[in-house]
Amino acid sequence: MPNFLSTLLQSLQGRRTDMAFLCHRLLSERGEASQTAIAQEIIAVYRSMRPQDRPAFFEMLSREFSPDEAAVRRAAVEYERAPGATSLAALSSAVEAPRQELFRRINTAPGGTETLVQLRGDMLSLRSDGATFDPLDSDLRHLFRSWFNRGFLRLECISVKTSALILEKLIRYESVHEINGWPDLLRRIQDDRRCFAFFHPALDDEPIIFVEVALSKGLTGDLGPLLDVNAPVLPPDKADTAIFYSINNYLKGLRNVPFGNFLIKQVITELAAELPNIRTYATLSPLPFFSRTLRDNQNADGFTPERLSRLLAEYSKSLTAAAGRRDPADALFKLLERPASHRDVLDEPLRRLALAYLTRARRDGKLYDPVATFHLANGARLERINTFGNLRPYGLEASSGVTVNYRYLPSELEENHERFVRSNQIRVPSSLFNDHKAVAAEWDPAAPKAARENTR
16 A cells, blocks of 8 residues: 555544544545545444434534535625626535535445445434434435436346345345245246346445336236236236336435336336337336325315215215214224225225325325325326225235226326426326316315316
8 A cells, every 4th residue: 555545544543433534534635545545434434333323423414514604605796796607606616515525525435325325314214203414415315316317227127047135135125015035036027027126336236226017918906916926927928018016215315316217117118128019007006105194184185074074975874884883984994994894885985085195185285195196207197096906914004905006108108297297287097087076076175176176
C-alpha cells in the first residue's frame, strides 16, 4: 500500500468510530484512492453499528450535511438579479445537500451501494417508532432513482438453471404468497409458470424485485389453483392468459423507487415475444388493507358508519337474517368470521364494498389501497373483483377473502396512466360500471354528479 494511504489509515484509527469526523474527512479529500479508503472505513463502521446508535448517526447527517441556508439565499438573490446559466448553476449547487456528494463518494467503495440501501431501510424502520428523517430520505431516494433506473437493471427469467443462492433468496424474499420449500418453488417455475427478476450490477446475486406469473386458459380470480403444488401443468401453447400473481420488492431501502412498473411492462414484452398465443395480461392481486379499512370508522375519507350503512342498505334484510343481528354492519362482520359458510349472502355486498374501497376510500388524499394505486398508475384497468378468491388465513385476515384482477392492455396503458395521475379517473369494464355509479352515489350522495365521476 502506498505510504500516503498507510499514513491516512493510521490517522483514522484513533477516531474510527467518530462518524462525523470520517464523513467530513471524506468530503474534504480530493484523491480518489484516499476517498475510497475513507469510504470503506465508513461502511465498516456503519455495518458494525448497534441499532440503537443509528438514530444519532441519521440525526448527525441531517444536521451537519444539510444545505447552507445563507448560501442558498445569496445564490437565489444573485439569480434573481442576473438570471442565466452561471447563476442558475450556482443556485443548483447551493440547494443540493452536501450529504448527496457524501453518499456518492461512499458509493465508490466496494459494498457502497448495498450499504446505502441498508442505511435507508434502517432509517425507514425507525418510522414505526415515530422518528422521521425526511430530508435525508429525500436525498437517498433522489440518488436511488438515478442509480436504479431501467438502463442499469438486467431482467432475468428464473429457472431450474438459476443459481441455488438466488433460488434460496426467492424463497426467503417472497412476502405475498409464502413459498413453502423447494417443491413449492420448483412448481412456480415449471413450464406453465414464469418468474422474472431485475438485477443491478452493484448488488451481486440480489433479485431487487421479482414477479411471478401463471399461464392459464382464461382469466381467474381464484388463487388456490395457482398455488397448488400438485396442480397439473398446462402446456404453454395452450394458454391464452398470463396472470401476475405476486410481485415482491424485498429491499426496504428501495421502497418507493419506481422500477416495478418497468418490470411488468418488460415482462409483458418478453412474454409476447415468447408466447404469441397469450392474449390477456392481468394480475391476481390482494386488497391488503380492505378488512382493516372496513372497520376503521374514524377515517372521514373511508367507511364511516353512515357510508357503510348506505352501501349495505340493499342487502340489509339478507345479512341480518343470516347473522341474527339487527344492524347490517354488525351482521356483515359476524358473517365474515366464517365467510366461506355464507357465500350466497356475502357475495354481492362484499363485491360492492370492495369496489368502494378500491375506487373511493382515501388516505392523505390518495387511494387507500397501495396495490390499486400501483397498477392503475401503471395504466392498468380495474377488470374484475372476485369474492372468495383467497380463502387462506392471510387472505381472509387482510382482504376478507377478496381478490382483484387488474388488466394490462398495451393499447390503453398510456391513456389510462395519464387519466389516473392527472384526474384520478379509473377505467373499469362495462360489467362494473353500473355498480360503480351506485357506489359513487351512496359514498357521497350530496356531491354533484360531475364530482362523483372518476371512471370511464
